[in-house]
Amino acid sequence: xxxxxxxxxxxxxxxxxxxxxxxxxxxxxxxxxxxxxxxxxxxxxxxxxxxxxxxxxxxxxxxxxxxxxxxxxxxxxxxxxxxxxxxxxxxxxxxxxxxxxxxxxxxxxxxxxxxxxxxxxxxxxxxxxxxxxxxxxxxxxxxxxxxxxxxxxxxxxxxxxxxxxxxxxxxxxxxxxxxxxxxxxxxxxxxxxxxxxxxxxxxxxxxxxxxxxxxxxxxxxxxxxxxxxxxxxxxxxxxxxxxxxxxxxxxxxxxxxxxxxxxxxxxxxxxxxxxxxxxxxxxx
Numbered sequence: 419x420x421x422x423x424x425x426x427x428x429x430x431x432x433x434x435x436x437x438x439x440x441x442x443x444x445x446x447x448x449x450x451x452x453x454x455x456x457x458x459x460x461x462x463x464x465x466x467x468x469x470x471x472x473x474x475x476x477x478x479x480x481x482x483x484x485x486x487x488x489x490x491x492x493x494x495x496x497x498x499x500x501x502x503x504x505x506x507x508x509x510x511x512x513x514x515x516x517x518x519x520x521x522x523x524x525x526x527x528x529x530x531x532x533x534x535x536x537x538x539x540x541x542x543x544x545x546x547x548x549x550x551x552x553x554x555x556x557x558x559x560x561x562x563x564x565x566x567x568x569x570x571x572x573x574x575x576x577x578x579x580x581x582x583x584x585x586x587x588x589x590x591x592x593x594x595x596x597x598x599x600x601x602x603x604x605x606x607x608x609x610x611x612x613x614x615x616x617x618x619x620x621x622x623x624x625x626x627x628x629x630x631x632x633x634x635x636x637x638x639x640x641x642x643x644x645x646x647x648x649x650x651x652x653x654x655x656x657x658x659x660x661x662x663x664x665x666x667x668x669x670x671x672x673x674x675x676x677x678x679x680x681x682x683x684x685x686x687x688x689x690x691x692x693x694x695x696x697x698x699x700x701x702x
Contacts, residue, residue, distance in 0.1 A: 441637050442473060444626045448565050448693045449474045449536045453481065455618055455697045456532065456563040461485040463529040467521050468538025472500025476507055478534060479514045485532070489516045490524060526552060531560045537641075537693075540566040543599045546609065549696075553613040559702045564606075567642075568621060568694040570598035573676035574634050575642055581669055582646055590653040590661050594645050606696045615698040626689040627680075634677045634689050635670045643669065 461482040466475040469489025479487040487510075491497050500516045507514065522542065526533065533552060539545040552562060569575050575598070582591055603619045610617035628634065639647065650662035680686050 441626075441628075441640065444624070444628075444637075445537070446474060447624065448622070448695075450477075451622065452536060452563050452565045452695050452697070453477070453534070455695070456534070456561050457699065458482070458532050458561045461532045463488075463527070464532040464534070465490060465524075465526065465530055467524065467533065467535040469500060469516060470496045472496075472503055472516060474536065475500065475516070476503075476510065476514065478532075479507075479510045482532070485513070486529075487514050489514075490519050490521065491516070492518065492520055494518055522548065526555050526560075528557060531557065532563075533560070534563045536565045537567060539564060540600050541595060545599065546601060546605070549606075550609060550613070553610065553615060553698070553700070556700055558700050560700045562610075562615075562696070562698045564696040566600050566694050566696075568600050568692040570596070570600065572690065572692070574638050574673065574689070577669060577672050577676070578638070578643055578646055581665060581672070587646075587650065587661060587665050590657075590659070591646060591649040594649055596642075596645075600694060603694060606694070610696070610698040613698075613700075615700050618695075618697040620695050621692060622695065623690055623692045626691060628687045628689050629685045632670045632674065633687050635666075635673050637689065 462485055464478050464482055464485045464487045466478055466487065466489040469475045469491045470493075472489050475487060475489040479485070489497075489500055491500070497516050497518045504511075504514065504516075521535075521538070522544070533556065539548070542548065549562075549564070556562065575596075579596060579598075582588060582594055603621060607617040607619040610619075626637075628637065630636065635643070647662055647666060650665055654660060654662050677687050677689060680688055
């Protein structure tokens with residue numbers, strides 16, 4: 419979910435839980451597909467890295483009813499939302515909690531036996547090193563489940579980089595974090611196997627049926643597009659310009675060409691989104 423608090427990507431933008439959750443049903447499906455392959459029957463301590471607003475962390479507490487579950491995110495906005503929602507799940511009181519922390523600095527304690535990270539590690543260029551450290555630190559019998567978008571070359575994401583490289587936007591934005599840091603599937607599988615873990619790695623392409631005006635641009639505005647828009651908003655506030663709106667208008671225009679409605683004059687748009695799944699188990 420949110421990037422790390424100390425990385426260059428973290429300081430550049432703020433997360434909006436409402437905007438991110440606008441496509442909650444679509445975003446939830448990869449999480450549940452990931453969780454279906456995590457074979458832990460029982461667990462003592464489960465950690466959700468990049469938990470966001472906690473919507474899916476709750477399902478971890480219900481999946482493992484005897485475990486202590488903690489959601490970790492670097493975004494204060496996301497953690498505050500997750501904590502606000504705790505009152506809606508009184509049956510999980512004492513077992514479910516949330517922490518604002520930097521994932522780069524996180525190390526599993528001896529009780530942790532399930533680690534899940536859904537759509538977060540792509541924001542961290544050094545995430546392969548983090549995964550390697552977790553594989554070494556997690557105790558025998560542990561499970562690791564990771565899902566990352568594998569969509570960097572699709573128009574929705576490629577257009578952000580292409581437009582951001584043009585003036586006057588490039589100078590105004592400076593260095594912007596992007597999510598094109600994901601390795602090839604075989605790299606993650608090899609990482610698991612070399613550490614003595616089992617490896618279950620696969621890719622899935624979802625064809626999301628979206629409705630409404632500019633639906634793909636609305637989707638990316640909740641995550642991939644957000645660093646660029648926020649950087650331009652700060653520049654506009656300081657310089658009295660309107661670059662954010664100009665950028666956003668051109669981005670929406672290009673995406674309307676790349677993702678036309680399925681039926682002419684209709685409101686249904688297909689958004690193909692590829693995701694990479696990495697599941698490992700450390701044998702006892």
